[in-house]
Amino acid sequence: MSDLLIRGADVLGEGTAHVLVVDGRIAAVGAAAAADAPSGVERLDADGLTLLPGFVDLHTHLREPGREDAETIASGSRAAAVGGYTAVLAMANTSPVTDTAEAAERILDLGRAAGLVDVVPIGAVTKGLEGHELAELGLMHRSRARVSVFSDDGHCVADGRVMRRALEYVRAFGGVVSQHSQDPALAGPQACCHEGELSGRLGLPGWPPVAEASIIARDAMLARHTRSRVHVAHVSTAEGLDVVRWAKAQGIAMTAEVAPHHLALGTELLSGYDPVYKVNPPLRPTEDQEALRAGLADGSIDAVATDHAPHARHDKEHAFVDAAFGMLGLETAFSVVHDLMVRTGRMSMADLARVMSTGPAAVAGLTGHGRPIAAGEPATLVLVDPTAPVTVDRATSQSLSRNTPWHGARLTGAVHTTILRGAVTAREGEPTAC
Numbered sequence: 001m002s003d004l005l006i007r008g009a010d011v012l013g014e015g016t017a018h019v020l021v022v023d024g025r026i027a028a029v030g031a032a033a034a035a036d037a038p039s040g041v042e043r044l045d046a047d048g049l050t051l052l053p054g055f056v057d058l059h060t061h062l063r064e065p066g067r068e069d070a071e072t073i074a075s076g077s078r079a080a081a082v083g084g085y086t087a088v089l090a091m092a093n094t095s096p097v098t099d100t101a102e103a104a105e106r107i108l109d110l111g112r113a114a115g116l117v118d119v120v121p122i123g124a125v126t127k128g129l130e131g132h133e134l135a136e137l138g139l140m141h142r143s144r145a146r147v148s149v150f151s152d153d154g155h156c157v158a159d160g161r162v163m164r165r166a167l168e169y170v171r172a173f174g175g176v177v178s179q180h181s182q183d184p185a186l187a188g189p190q191a192c193c194h195e196g197e198l199s200g201r202l203g204l205p206g207w208p209p210v211a212e213a214s215i216i217a218r219d220a221m222l223a224r225h226t227r228s229r230v231h232v233a234h235v236s237t238a239e240g241l242d243v244v245r246w247a248k249a250q251g252i253a254m255t256a257e258v259a260p261h262h263l264a265l266g267t268e269l270l271s272g273y274d275p276v277y278k279v280n281p282p283l284r285p286t287e288d289q290e291a292l293r294a295g296l297a298d299g300s301i302d303a304v305a306t307d308h309a310p311h312a313r314h315d316k317e318h319a320f321v322d323a324a325f326g327m328l329g330l331e332t333a334f335s336v337v338h339d340l341m342v343r344t345g346r347m348s349m350a351d352l353a354r355v356m357s358t359g360p361a362a363v364a365g366l367t368g369h370g371r372p373i374a375a376g377e378p379a380t381l382v383l384v385d386p387t388a389p390v391t392v393d394r395a396t397s398q399s400l401s402r403n404t405p406w407h408g409a410r411l412t413g414a415v416h417t418t419i420l421r422g423a424v425t426a427r428e429g430e431p432t433a434c
């Protein structure tokens with residue numbers, strides 16, 4: 001690891017400043033940084049760039065083990081680094097499922113071997129994601145992987161008794177359950193788009209928003225009852241967000257994330273039956289997107305999480321009803337959120353750092369990420385260019401999959417350089433070899 005002098009970046013809270021990085025930590029910020037810099041230190045000219053704490057993704061599907069044709073921990077790490085991420089939480093719906101301490105440690109080790117981003121395993125709530133029997137929550141937490149976030153994502157923990165027990169269990173060690181909030185009884189096995197006027201017209205079975213809001217409401221009551229902590233994965237509806245706001249107002253320990261695609265993309269995209277727009281929960285109408293944008297800006301939503309869900313071509317390129325659910329997200333999240341929320345004046349860069357770094361780091365309990373840019377802190381950072389035009393090209397993606405809904409999109413704001421504990425992990429769209 002070489003030392004680094006970042007020159008003339010717009011540093012959150014500091015204005016234009018130099019930042020000196022020594023031995024993986026920030027040694028100095030401001031005029032002193034340049035004065036203290038040892039001669040021969042690598043210099044990074046950051047004129048016009050903004051320096052933020054590295055991004056943290058609470059919701060990444062890496063597909064290893066089991067579907068290494070769609071993504072591996074190494075390829076997903078490359079996509080994450082290019083996207084400005086320094087930590088990603090790896091969802092448990094792999095094959096086999098991450099429901100044991102050994103499985104969680106294996107993911108941790110593969111992440112370390114890839115070496116570009118901290119890969120933090122999420123543990124399953126129930127064995128095999130089947131919704132019945134609790135997985136080894138305590139053993140996963142006490143393992144080297146220190147699992148603190150648990151989720152059956154892809155499935156809702158629908159049984160209230162199981163959810164209650166999981167919340168009681170994780171409370172003992174300060175863990176959190178991240179819920180895929182969707183009552184299967186209200187949705188039906190064939191559902192594949194938002195239930196509304198368009199689903200009727202397209203002849204596709206739909207999910208009603210109440211399937212989301214009713215589980216969020218139940219989980220809020222369970223979190224209150226158990227005095228435990230629940231996190232709402234990919235909130236997608238105004239109704240669901242209303243319940244999150246209510247729960248927070250009651251002092252219930254509920255947090256929530258939103259995916260970039262639910263902020264920016266609407267149901268109308270489904271009219272061509274292109275499966276690239278098929279995702280769970282589904283794209284929603286304009287009113288929901290507007291509500292989610294407002295909730296992100298006003299702090300009701302704690303984090304942007306990508307729900308990066310790579311799928312091989314032969315799983316995605318089917319008739320709409322048969323195709324797999326999910327979209328890529330790691331490489332485009334910053335540009336989408338910046339273009340939609342910051343360029344338009346709805347949020348500041350400080351707000352963006354809150355929802356993409358400090359907020360998600362707090363939800364996951366990651367102490368080495370989302371830190372202030374100050375002397376003594378780990379140099380886990382991202383430099384972004386707020387004015388750079390971006391045209392998304394799926395052919396240049398680091399992911400092994402190609403299912404991005406943003407192909408061809410023109411956005412303003414690009415990730416420039418990602419730094420993990422002083423090591424540059426990506427530069428202008430290319431991961432660094434390590």
Ligand SMILES: NC(=O)N[C@@H](CC(=O)O)C(=O)O
Pocket residue numbers: 061093153154155180278279280281307309310325326327
């Ligand atoms: N988001 C998706 O549409 N799919 C996810 C599962 C999930 O997040 O529920 C996947 O694993 O592919």
Ligand SMILES: [Zn+2]
Pocket residue numbers: 153154155180233234280281
């Ligand atoms: Zn989900």
Ligand SMILES: [Zn+2]
Pocket residue numbers: 059061091153154307309
């Ligand atoms: Zn997911």
